[in-house]
Amino acid sequence: MIDQTRFKPNTVYVVYIAATPEKVWQALTDPAFTRQYFGGFAIDVEPRQGGAFYLRYPDGRAHMSGRVVEWSPPRRFACTWVVEGMPEFRELPECLVTYDIEPAGGAVKLTMTEAHSWDIPDDILAGGRAGWPAILSSLKSVLETGKALEIKMEPPQGMVEAVRRAVAEKPWRQSS
Amino acid sequence: MSDKPSFVYVIYIAATAEQVFQALTDADISERYWVGNRLQSNWKVGSPFALKLKRQDGDITGTVLEVDPPRRLAYTFHSHHDGLEREGPSRVTFDIEPQKDQVRLTITHDEFPPGSRVLEHISRGWPLVLSSLKSLLESGRVLRAPWYEEADAA
Numbered sequence: 001m002i003d004q005t006r007f008k009p010n011t012v013y014v015v016y017i018a019a020t021p022e023k024v025w026q027a028l029t030d031p032a033f034t035r036q037y038f039g040g041f042a043i044d045v046e047p048r049q050g051g052a053f054y055l056r057y058p059d060g061r062a063h064m065s066g067r068v069v070e071w072s073p074p075r076r077f078a079c080t081w082v083v084e085g086m087p088e089f090r091e092l093p094e095c096l097v098t099y100d101i102e103p104a105g106g107a108v109k110l111t112m113t114e115a116h117s118w119d120i121p122d123d124i125l126a127g128g129r130a131g132w133p134a135i136l137s138s139l140k141s142v143l144e145t146g147k148a149l150e151i152k153m154e155p156p157q158g159m160v161e162a163v164r165r166a167v168a169e170k171p172w173r174q175s176s
Numbered sequence: 177m178s179d180k181p182s183f184v185y186v187i188y189i190a191a192t193a194e195q196v197f198q199a200l201t202d203a204d205i206s207e208r209y210w211v212g213n214r215l216q217s218n219w220k221v222g223s224p225f226a227l228k229l230k231r232q233d234g235d236i237t238g239t240v241l242e243v244d245p246p247r248r249l250a251y252t253f254h255s256h257h258d259g260l261e262r263e264g265p266s267r268v269t270f271d272i273e274p275q276k277d278q279v280r281l282t283i284t285h286d287e288f289p290p291g292s293r294v295l296e297h298i299s300r301g302w303p304l305v306l307s308s309l310k311s312l313l314e315s316g317r318v319l320r321a322p323w324y325e326e327a328d329a330a
Contacts, residue, residue: 137188
């Protein structure tokens with residue numbers, strides 16, 4: 001099991017959703033839901049701590065892979081992430097993504113925390129900072145209206161270069 | 177990038193830019209999604225702005241800085257409740273970018289003094305208010321603030 005204390009939260013996104021905690025949990029962990037709001041990716045997760053986690057392209061290849069760090073339905077789901085689907089990205093250290101689901105005023109407060117174990121440049125964090133609002137806005141729409149948002153996403157300017165530079169220099173070797 | 181504290185939040189809403197701009201400026205609509213609080217302004221640059229708070233003594237007041245429908249809206253934001261008036265005004269800017277079937281709404285709340293308590297309040301408040309605005313425009317429903325329910329239950 002990973003040492004969670006090595007990971008520092010870099011990006012936090014909060015959204016309130018008119019749904020039950022169980023429905024939000026299902027939307028986060030069921031491939032029929034993630035395909036709608038998460039860029040077409042299907043989640044494939046072994047429902048236990050230490051289980052394997054993937055986000056898969058429609059053809060079955062892995063876009064993301066990782067391990068389940070916490071599986072506590074319907075309150076907390078955490079797993080490590082490595083980007084498999086893009087050549088340079090898979091050499092970056094894994095990050096830790098945690099979803100917290102709390103009942104709030106007859107609705108649900110969903111908090112996504114993206115945490116990293118190294119001094120990650122803002123140019124790389126920009127990817128998640130652009131992506132999470134789109135993904136979680138769409139998740140909210142799916143649960144409240146049944147209709148996902150179609151949001152075109154591309155890596156922010158400078159992100160791919162920053163990943164290449166990090167992979168070449170491997171700054172996490174000093175910081176770990 | 178500035179080291180001054182600021183709050184930035186982005187949410188995507190399946191609505192037109194005009195609908196979002198209207199919701200950000202219309203008193204009756206605001207009262208629905210803004211947990212009972214009510215906007216008050218004629219939305220001319222230099223005019224006063226107020227958010228009449230339903231639950232607190234003391235409103236939020238300010239001055240309209242920018243009105244460019246349906247793309248951009250900015251005002252100063254001075255809290256007068258819970259002993260926050262001494263902090264002075266901060267600044268709120270909304271940017272509305274239309275996309276295919278939705279808009280990307282970005283709020284930037286900045287110009288806080290160091291150690292701002294208002295920043296703590298608004299960091300908790302904006303995600304709820306803008307989630308509720310999205311719910312209203314997409315489904316006709318609004319959300320309630322959990323911290324008021326806790327206060328009512330206590």
